[in-house]
Amino acid sequence: MVKFFAKRIGVLFFTMLVVSFLVFVTFEFSSGDVAVSALGQFATKDQLQKYHEENGLDRPFLDRYLSWLGVVPDHKNKFSGLLEGDFGYSHLWRTQVNTFIWDRLRNTTMLALIAFAIIAPLSIVLGVVAGMREGSAVDRVISVFSTITTSVPEFATGVVLMTIFAAGIIMPVMLPGTSTLDTGGDWSIASQLVLPIATLTTYYLGYLVRMVRASMVEVMTRPYVRTAILKGLSFPEVVVKHAMRNALITPFTAILLQLNFLFTSVVVTEAVFAFPGFGRMIVDAALYKDVATVETATLFAVFVVVTSQIIGDFTYMLLNPRIRFS
């Protein structure tokens, strides 16, 4: 067990290193120049040159990467990199990444975890209930419902929810239409989170419900379920003890994949509600060619991705004792 986790934590750090290098390489070889983004289209060559020199962008590629890591000194001859706890300078926000990344991280974690805490159990319950009696009325209702919510893109869901609850046209204004997480107004943070989370839940729930349902339907036709029914176990007991354990292995992977997704890619929902999270920050920074911000965000993403895989593998072992990772 200790070896299982030790090995995977080693893998975590290795992946972080590989990913951070790849991100640097990608930025190096993609078109665009951060100096142009910072100074504007009409900056002269000299101005661009000066910006490059002042920010140490004129140094060779490896030099910049290693100094960002903190193993060689930067252009000011100072060790200030990842190893020293410094994520670097963000050209887009014109400040150190450390100054704003923790706020963003907290916001995104809050949004992702709350949404996940709603989506995961709800999808398992709905999926199992729908799948345990294929073709029943309950199954039909859940299936149709999940198909519809998944078919409507999240910006449409977001705007519809906003129109209903926040615009004051259909109903009196009950919730704020944006969630900038600014408590200066009349709305508490909790009330600002309701609509974004409802949007995410509506959009991603259907997919998981259908995954769990498909898996459950299949398991319910297996011989051991028939045996369990025939030997006189009550139906809830058959479902919970015999069917669910086996039905949850594949959906569990899908559920954990959602966590990755919620953490890094809720760009659209963030844009609709002006939510200060990771997704939009990454896209903005990427388009600006602000490498330090993207690097930092990606490191946190690696952590989430690898952790979700460790949890996944560990849970497979719990769900099915025949699976063993030596």
Added chain:
Amino acid sequence: MSVGTIPASTISRQSRLPGWLRSVALLRESPLGIIGAFLVAFWIIMAIGAPWLAPYDPNDNDFDIGIIAPPSAIHWLGTDDQARDILSRIIWGSRIVLTIAPMATLCAYLVGCAMGLLAGYYRGWVDTTLMQVCNVILSFPVLLLYVIIMMKFGPSALNIVVAVTFVASPQVARLVRSQTLELREREYVAAAKMRGEPAWYIMLVEILPNARGPLIVDACLRMGYTAITIGILGFLGLGLRPPDPDWQLFFGGVAEKDLHQGARKHDRVV
């Protein structure tokens, strides 16, 4: 307890039909399936018959009516921000969505299944290496990946397929791997091993067909998500070049004006 059983009469009635018709006949079992089949058939007919069915050229601007005109007898669904007929653009756009989304999903599945099967079946260093690759891709924020691929190689139908394959295959690989991990411990796999079947046979003939349930569901839903993603790429200015009529162009101003069209277009997606 009728757990997933089909009445014997249905089976005997269907067995007289040729194979592919029998699977079509199975649709009768599910009203939901019939509705879905009709929706898909509807859009396929729209896509094939676009030159005849679309009332206008999708790129013609009708400035007599003006931009963002509401639905009327002349333009059934109104006009967009460049005074083009929305109905025609939806009909022509269905061609692109109906080809790119299935193609991209298919490619993602070819790559993802190969990776997942190899990782789950061989485990050990094969598993570690392949899952490392997957984790690296998964750690990249999805949209950033699209942005990079599109900026680097330019927006085209092929590149959208490549981008979606690149982004989705690790997810498929993880799904297939988790299934394989479980299925490789089954008796029939052990039996196949005893018979001396080669590894590829066990993976493709014994394991993959038994893993199909969740994979089919995932593939279908993924196709829907892909169609939406193509729209989001357009929203970010990374999709197909403007003259091509696809559904993305409605997304740009969805918040202000195109909400209704946006929602309607996607009713069919899944």
